[in-house]
Amino acid sequence: MQSSPILLVDDNPDDIVFTLRAFAGNEFGNEIIVAHSGIEALELLLPENGGAPLQPAITLLDLDMPKVSGLEVLQRLRSNPLTRLLTIIMLTTSNEERDITESYRLGANSFIRKSLTLPEFVEAARVLGTYWLTMNEHPTTPRP
Amino acid sequence: MTTTPAEPFSAQPEPGANSAADLRVGPDQLLALIDNTSAVIYMRNLDGRYMLINREYERLFNVRREDVVGLTDHDLFPAAMADEFRANDLAATRGGVPVQMEEVAPGDDGLHTYVTVKFPLMDGDGRVYAVCGISTDITDRKRAEEEVARLNAGLERRVLERTAELETSTKELDAFAYSVSHDLRAPLRALLGFSQMLLDDHGDRLNDVGVSYLHRLQQNAARMSRLIDDLLRLSRTTRAEISHQPIDLGQLAEAIFEELRALDPDRIVKVTIDDHMAVFGDSRLIRLALQNLIANAWKFTSKRPDPQIAVGSGLHEGVPAFFVRDNGAGFDARYAKRLFVPFQRLHDATDFEGSGIGLAIVQRVIQRHGGTLWAESTLGEGATFSFSLTTTADDYQLEDRHAK
Numbered sequence: 001m002q003s004s005p006i007l008l009v010d011d012n013p014d015d016i017v018f019t020l021r022a023f024a025g026n027e028f029g030n031e032i033i034v035a036h037s038g039i040e041a042l043e044l045l046l047p048e049n050g051g052a053p054l055q056p057a058i059t060l061l062d063l064d065m066p067k068v069s070g071l072e073v074l075q076r077l078r079s080n081p082l083t084r085l086l087t088i089i090m091l092t093t094s095n096e097e098r099d100i101t102e103s104y105r106l107g108a109n110s111f112i113r114k115s116l117t118l119p120e121f122v123e124a125a126r127v128l129g130t131y132w133l134t135m136n137e138h139p140t141t142p143r144p
Numbered sequence: 145m146t147t148t149p150a151e152p153f154s155a156q157p158e159p160g161a162n163s164a165a166d167l168r169v170g171p172d173q174l175l176a177l178i179d180n181t182s183a184v185i186y187m188r189n190l191d192g193r194y195m196l197i198n199r200e201y202e203r204l205f206n207v208r209r210e211d212v213v214g215l216t217d218h219d220l221f222p223a224a225m226a227d228e229f230r231a232n233d234l235a236a237t238r239g240g241v242p243v244q245m246e247e248v249a250p251g252d253d254g255l256h257t258y259v260t261v262k263f264p265l266m267d268g269d270g271r272v273y274a275v276c277g278i279s280t281d282i283t284d285r286k287r288a289e290e291e292v293a294r295l296n297a298g299l300e301r302r303v304l305e306r307t308a309e310l311e312t313s314t315k316e317l318d319a320f321a322y323s324v325s326h327d328l329r330a331p332l333r334a335l336l337g338f339s340q341m342l343l344d345d346h347g348d349r350l351n352d353v354g355v356s357y358l359h360r361l362q363q364n365a366a367r368m369s370r371l372i373d374d375l376l377r378l379s380r381t382t383r384a385e386i387s388h389q390p391i392d393l394g395q396l397a398e399a400i401f402e403e404l405r406a407l408d409p410d411r412i413v414k415v416t417i418d419d420h421m422a423v424f425g426d427s428r429l430i431r432l433a434l435q436n437l438i439a440n441a442w443k444f445t446s447k448r449p450d451p452q453i454a455v456g457s458g459l460h461e462g463v464p465a466f467f468v469r470d471n472g473a474g475f476d477a478r479y480a481k482r483l484f485v486p487f488q489r490l491h492d493a494t495d496f497e498g499s500g501i502g503l504a505i506v507q508r509v510i511q512r513h514g515g516t517l518w519a520e521s522t523l524g525e526g527a528t529f530s531f532s533l534t535t536t537a538d539d540y541q542l543e544d545r546h547a548k
Contacts, residue, residue: 014334021341064326093326093333116333116369117362118340 004057005031006133009041009073010091011065018118019060019091022125028133030057038068042076045083053082058132061108063092063099071102078107085139087132184258184279187265190237192216192230195274204251225249233275236262240272247279256283314383321379328372335365374501378486381508386426393421393466396431397455400438413445418456421466423533425513433509436502437468437529443496444472444527463532471526480519506531 006023010016016034023032033054035041044054063070070090077083089110090103100111112128115121178185179199187196194212202209205220217226229247236243242263248255258279265274339358347355394417401415423430438453445451454469475483475490482488486504510517514534521527
């Protein structure tokens with residue numbers, strides 16, 4: 001699992017910089033692949049052209065994206081047997097009750113509000129990575 | 145009642161005899177009866193020709209009895225109206241039983257509505273030979289009913305309109321709060337993040353002044369972020385659904401003091417809390433309000449050598465009221481009203497930190513519970529914040545007992 005990449009889905013270029021930097025500072029060793037939209041994320045995880053699908057260790061999914069939103073991506077991934085068991089962590093600006101509830105209802109594994117400052121970002125990446133990449137046991141066959 | 149002299153077909157009462165004949169009612173008495181009622185009474189034969197009308201009929205339609213006898217409704221009323229009267233007559237004569245309906249006839253001030261009973265008259269062999277009608281003017285009632293219906297419809301429409309307006313403004317507020325939480329935080333995060341990266345990666349190329357500028361930028365961005373969070377909290381207080389539970393304010397206050405002591409273990413504050421402060425309200429919102437009031441008292445007593453805070457209850461103008469009193473910095477009573485306006489502050493940020501939203505939140509919470517919040521103070525001598533709530537736990541228990 002350790003060698004599997006992290007998939008980061010976010011449309012905000014600034015937030016991508018902070019997330020990459022936060023993970024880089026923690027040296028988990030996982031490559032981070034960035035999808036800049038919901039559509040790009042779905043193309044990587046459920047390629048329609050028959051190509052090999054990406055098999056990330058964890059997916060960090062932003063909620064508020066144009067066209068295909070984070071919730072829609074989540075719903076699509078959960079309704080497909082190939083991606084049903086992926087570890088999906090909502091990493092987003094919102095802390096609105098309805099976003100949190102809806103995310104869990106659609107099957108998110110975790111909901112984390114994006115930190116405001118860089119040191120907090122780094123700390124969040126450390127805790128998140130330690131838990132989800134090293135402590136947590138994932139299903140051995142995420143693609144049954 | 146006046147007794148008229150005997151008619152040929154009326155039995156003359158025996159003078160002095162207290163017989164059944166004394167109690168017999170003759171045609172004249174019957175005529176007197178129908179002439180002295182406020183109802184319109186008339187009799188028509190099977191051809192629809194008038195046999196009799198009463199005095200109210202004469203008065204109402206400005207006709208004389210002797211002129212009307214032998215005429216039909218088509219001689220007296222517009223054709224459509226006369227047709228309807230005729231149809232109603234036939235319904236009574238054909239069915240052989242009384243029928244009731246509403247009829248409309250012209251009056252001095254426009255059309256009048258009558259509730260009419262029509263019943264067939266039969267001869268000795270049971271053959272119907274005429275129809276009798278008794279019509280009562282219900283125009284006033286009808287107009288009142290229509291007025292009530294019109295007013296009700298207007299009221300309903302206005303309630304619907306106001307509800308729709310309210311829903312729209314709540315939705316707009318909702319959308320606004322949501323976009324604030326998303327769209328304003330992202331650029332703030334960028335300001336904080338990139339200034340931090342500038343400090344981390346290129347800080348050695350800046351002198352102390354340059355570094356201090358970046359720190360100020362960060363402090364301000366952080367402050368703006370707190371303001372946004374507070375605004376959101378205020379907006380959520382306004383939007384939140386309220387549920388009512390019994391709450392012990394004393395217990396709640398004790399828990400809040402515990403939290404404050406945990407955050408600030410070096411401070412020693414003399415705290416007194418009254419017993420028996422039962423209220424009835426939304427536990428989350430009431431906690432939010434009390435937390436703000438107590439945290440304020442905690443903050444504004446921080447420069448006192450002998451800080452004291454009291455949470456208690458009493459009667460204010462006959463109504464149970466609760467207070468949080470401190471011996472802290474206080475405020476100038478002249479500005480008391482501005483205390484509850486969002487972002488208004490009566491102290492310098494350098495003296496006491498704060499965004500100026502706490503008391504606005506407290507006021508929203510109290511208002512949403514149907515109560516009032518007020519403040520008394522003398523500058524430098526402490527402050528008392530008091531509030532009432534419409535329902536106390538006593539009311540609740542009373543209701544509960546009634547329910548059982």
